[in-house]
């Protein structure tokens with residue numbers, strides 16, 4: 550049931566409330582032993598976010614180390630191919646380590662250093678957040694331990710090696726399905742034990758407060774740049790923004806600056822996998838309902854008894870049973886709409902974008918591109934769409950070659 554009646558006016562700055570809620574979503578659902586750590590983190594972040602010195606230092610590293618600002622690129626051949634609205638790509642794929650994730654990893658590493666914590670832990674699924682965190686820790690001389698499911702370690706051996714090259718210790722998690730969900734549990738367990746020396750760099754706009762808010766804020770730079778860039782280029786705001794949604798950080802990063810612009814349509818794209826059948830997808834808004842998982846209340850894929858369902862997507866970065874709480878809130882309000890793209894659509898568009906633009910997109914980002922192209926076909930030529938190209942597809946080429954049955 551949408552809770553639109555309760556809050557008539559939309560004020561993005563008022564969210565989350567002091568208890569970490571976005572309406573009925575979010576909150577803090579963790580063991581008692583972590584409450585102090587989360588409160589300490591929230592307090593430190595509250596000071597840092599208003600401290601010009603912290604913000605200037607972050608800006609400096611985002612420029613020199615990560616490679617910001619990223620281009621807003623007019624995809625002329627994809628636009629021509631679609632035959633309708635103009636398609637722009639926000640090029641987060643050009644960032645160091647290959648995706649938007651470095652924005653958050655760098656910022657949290659800086660915050661940890663400020664809090665006097667010299668040891669960092671993180672969880673990773675496909676390895677992208679682990680690689681970004683390992684890079685940030687190497688840069689700032691912080692000890693880094695990354696938890697990763699044993700199954701994911703086998704699938705993503707190259708990312709394991711990347712993390713180790715940059716000095717991180719990668720710990721194999723053997724519990725359950727041996728994937729991301731179990732890796733998060735292990736990271737939380739470590740944090741409980743070592744909370745005084747350790748900061749946990751969570752990789753998306755998910756989990757217990759203050760993480761959803763903090764990670765969102767660290768990605769807001771994407772939308773701030775995109776807004777300036779499109780105004781400079783076209784002299785007006787875009788008509789539509791499209792981004793893929795795993796936990797939801799790259800989407801919130803792009804959308805946030807536009808939430809209070811009613812003329813800009815915002816669409817999040819989830820992983821439709823093999824279609825909306827139990828266990829075959831990760832489209833939480835298409836098949837999920839309200840529940841609590843790993844720190845917060847949100848939409849998640851679960852069976853009648855509340856057991857978490859298994860998920861599937863061709864892209865590891867979108868393959869998670871729950872979605873960030875802020876997305877659930879804005880969906881109820883009708884401000885962000887959600888759709889999904891299937892594996893087949895993604896594989897086709899992955900090749901199309903590579904061939905027409907000379908840009909190999911991450912499989913995650915390709916979900917957004919699938920929908921962006923549908924909208925470009927449907928809208929007239931004077932409309933403008935921005936798709937967030939959250940990462941590059943170098944990490945995915947081997948997997949795609951295998952699926953297509955070709956030898957790379």
Ligand SMILES: *Cc1c(COP(=O)(O)O)cnc(C)c1O
Nearest residue numbers: 753795796797798799866913940
């Ligand atoms: C991890 C990842 C995502 C999904 O995470 P969000 O928090 O939803 O942004 C999307 N794209 C890429 C390239 C990723 O690595």
